[in-house]
Amino acid sequence: MHSLAMLMIGLLAAVGHASPSALCDKASRQGWRITPEGALFPPWYLKPSIQLDTAAIDGMERFLAALTARNINLVVVLIPPPPLATEGAAAVFEQDALWTLSDMEASYYAMERWLESNGAVVVPVLGHARNMPLDQPFFFARDHHWTADGSRATARAVADVLRADARFGSVPHRTFATRKVQDLTLEAGGSAAQIVQKRCDLSFPDIQIPIFHTRPTSPLQLGLLDEAPPDPVVLLGSSYSLTKFNFSGFVQEFSELPVLNVAVSGGRVMGAPLTYFSSDDYAAAPPTWVVWEMATAVEALPNNGATPVMGAMDTYRELVPAVHGRCASPVLQGTAPLKPGVNHLFTAPSNGPMAGGHYLALDPSDATPGPLNVVTRFADGTIDRFKLGRYARVETLGAHFLELPVHQTAAIETVQVEATDAASGTLAYQLCAY
16 A cells, blocks of 8 residues: 555656656666656665774774764664665666665665674664655655655654663753744755756756744753853764755754764765864863764765765774874874974884784864875884875864774884965874773
């Protein structure tokens, strides 16, 4: 009965809005798919596997362990690829022998179990997406993002997790209210349709989407010295967490907890964590909860610049030490000039510390020094070269952190920093041990 109702609604929508139900040969050859109901799937839906490779498993385990060590509760909002929650998707993917919806579903649940086994609380978004009312779709039909209804339903589930936490009663609360402020035109119904229109002689109708804003309805609870307390919840997200979807606002309304929203559009899954954990906001006041909006499909977004990815060890060489932060008892510390070209940071004492188990915290006096190459030489004659500030969509709002090679057992000899013409001022450094 549910399938029949979905089919009837899709057919009525197609007639009422004259949405195409077939694609041109060029788009089909490139891997685009469309259901009879008009749901459009780009080829990169075929690419994201929720399964983690070896580098990602090692890095993610150390990242989650670092959060636990800092007493931060992690709530993961595991958003499935849209085909898993779209009626009619199975039929259009039958021709793709290397990828099936059943395989993707199995990997989704495996990822959910793995995260929970490593200490995270996972919000079961797939179940909520599949159980939405017929007139409130979770995802847009021609865009990979969720709708306001999908965002709201997920926020309720997140709020349930936060309210069930033992620490819920010990943090400041505040009431919020949400209201619709405008309608926004989504050209052709979304980004996927806009791309297909350029490839095919097709025309998709525009749609109107509601925009909601959430505002506080009670005063902020100040501290003993009338200082504003830090937000107990930090939301780390992708474009799904942008203002137009009001996810952080809905979470505030349903949980009655202030939320700091760190959304990095186009930053894939790892862009927001790298941005936040290197920030002065985090250094000043680690949150009680981190809500990590993990939209698995965005890991395969094409042509969105240099962005960190889950499967790259380099991502965790910055992220893991950033969670640990600056150290109270550094092995070495000091300040060096930072100018264009090669800058000598320090020479370690003879028989100094080995690389494994250590990381650098670097604080430039100039907030925008440009990319920095950190060059570390070891006693066995090997060199490690790492580029900081490489990601176009990740903004460094505090210190740079760099883990020295985990499996390097040789002693550190020297550390130098190669800077661009934008560099100036000084660079304070710490060599920290985990």
